[in-house]
Amino acid sequence: MKQKVTLKQIAKELDVSISTVSKALKDSTEISLDTRQKVKAFAKLYNYKPNNIALSLKNRKTKTIGVIIPEIVHHFFTTVIGGVEKVANEKGYNVIICSSNNSFDKEVINMEMLASGSADGFILSVAKETQLKKDYHHIQETMSQGMPVVLFDRIIDEIVCDKVIIDDAKGAQMATNHLLSIGCRNIVIITTVDYISVGKLRTNGYLRALRAYDIPEREEFILKIEDVGNCEAEISEFLLNKDIDAVFAVNELFAVTATKVLSEQGKTVPNDVAIIGFTDGILSKHFIPSLTTISQHGEDMGIRAAKLLIDKLECDDAGAEEYRTVIIDTSLVERKSTKK
Amino acid sequence: MKQKVTLKQIAKELDVSISTVSKALKDSTEISLDTRQKVKAFAKLYNYKPNNIALSLKNRKTKTIGVIIPEIVHHFFTTVIGGVEKVANEKGYNVIICSSNNSFDKEVINMEMLASGSADGFILSVAKETQLKKDYHHIQETMSQGMPVVLFDRIIDEIVCDKVIIDDAKGAQMATNHLLSIGCRNIVIITTVDYISVGKLRTNGYLRALRAYDIPEREEFILKIEDVGNCEAEISEFLLNKDIDAVFAVNELFAVTATKVLSEQGKTVPNDVAIIGFTDGILSKHFIPSLTTISQHGEDMGIRAAKLLIDKLECDDAGAEEYRTVIIDTSLVERKSTKK
DNA sequence: GAATCTTACGCAAACGTTTGCGTGTGGAAA
């Protein structure tokens, strides 16, 4: 196998200095036209590509954005990445994606690895474990080393930095309101445990909507799921023999599972029970009946997050101590699961 | 904001040389215990992390694997990445993921970018456009620069390198056989256009299975879809008034859409028509009825691909001119869509 | 023919590491 060709090799072959080659390739007028052409022809022939690593070292920047997400096999997060890539590519940035797998340790490792020379800044949605542990030292350290961080979706209130979120509570309220508006009054919520920030917020939105309708909060109408793997059994038990007319699920999987469980329990969607989910993904779209959901506009989130980060990266620090929180609007995607 | 702390800064503060600091941090006995401790304490205090970029430059390797996939919002590809990450993390490699978005140009750009210093080798599934154009110069060039490439799933026969694939034809045959074994005889296939290698292979497997049963090939039983966005209309027209008892779809979306279309046309699955898909993803698992599929074992593919690549990376070239093709077994995941 | 100006190129430093080898200091042995 050939080795990668460097300026030095070209210089040697052509019997000129390295700097001459470098300048020639940059079309510097300092170099004679003749030499320039010769060098360029040679470089092309040997398929010369400047070594990014050396450039990064020299420029003290990598032109790379590090994205760390809790799960890679997850429709919402991948759509966000799509948005990040769009902006990044436009602005000449590279995107490196790492998955923390919801593990605190892996999040720390990934972050430190990327921070030590591979990325200029981060776009991050924290792992479950991190939210639970409340240990944010890795993020603080990264920031204190001068690397900007943009948090999205699963954010951390205690950390002061740019953030991109949706108004989860408002979205949940919108969902619940939709159910109320079509006449449902016995609405249950299937949500996550409270330490997941978005789960808690969505629960709050649900409660707020009920309150506005003077519907009392009933504890037995709230299911908080810890172990996603076992959600079907939990949902089945929760729903059994409950006199309800609507389910609000805080994610796709819960919504789909609820629908399935209900039909097993002899109820039909949407006639007996209306269902609304959160996160507009593939499942909701293709399920039968197709599911009404609150769309989080993942791609928009990615776009905004990338813009915030690149702004920070490119403004010459100066007024850099200003942090913004962008709230992306959610919207209701009405489908068949709520059509009475 | 603070700047990143370097060896040089530590050296200056402690009034020793850079090399002393470097050696002290590596616990070299060349340095007195006293100095070592002082340096280490200082480094810890200032949260020193060696700069990977500098290391990469020095070592002429990055300990990073570049993964390029056609789509990031795609369950199968993300499971493959999961497998790659597993192995990579074990062996101390970093994983960089880039999406080509099925664009030839973006594939080339990503590859060149990563090749110029960011990755030691590649795991790649080529873009649709690349298969269509049959322009593989970027892959050839990368390899000729000494960087190993492992192709997976959507591979290219003309390129000589390590490959990880499933036996698509065999998988399709298995699927068709399953339909035949439960008594279906009028089986249609919904597949992709021929230039997608896996689509063609699966079509071949389907035909082979029919032949073994002495069932004549009927052109009107084969639907080749080019524009995925419009597949529902195409499938609907294709299925209308056709006397069939089974559908074999080469991916999840086609399978789900076919099911939907059939129910709209008044047929029930699996009673009137059995359905089997390819790629065992979220949709198949959660759909009602749940869909029987051929599992591609994406994670296994990722694991094998990563192992092949790391082997190449770490063997000292020598017998490096040996390329292997790993074929991952497919398996039938039987669910309700084929239960008579 | 000398002075000056161009032109075309090379030198060297810098980015942050690692590491083989050279070296100054001190103490111990003779």
Next chain:
DNA sequence: TTTCCACACGCAAACGTTTGCGTAAGATTC
């Protein structure tokens, strides 16, 4: 007092770039 040996450390080169500045050779001017 001299010689020798550890010990503890520093020097410098290398990885591949970029770029300001210095400088040779040739061309131009008077």
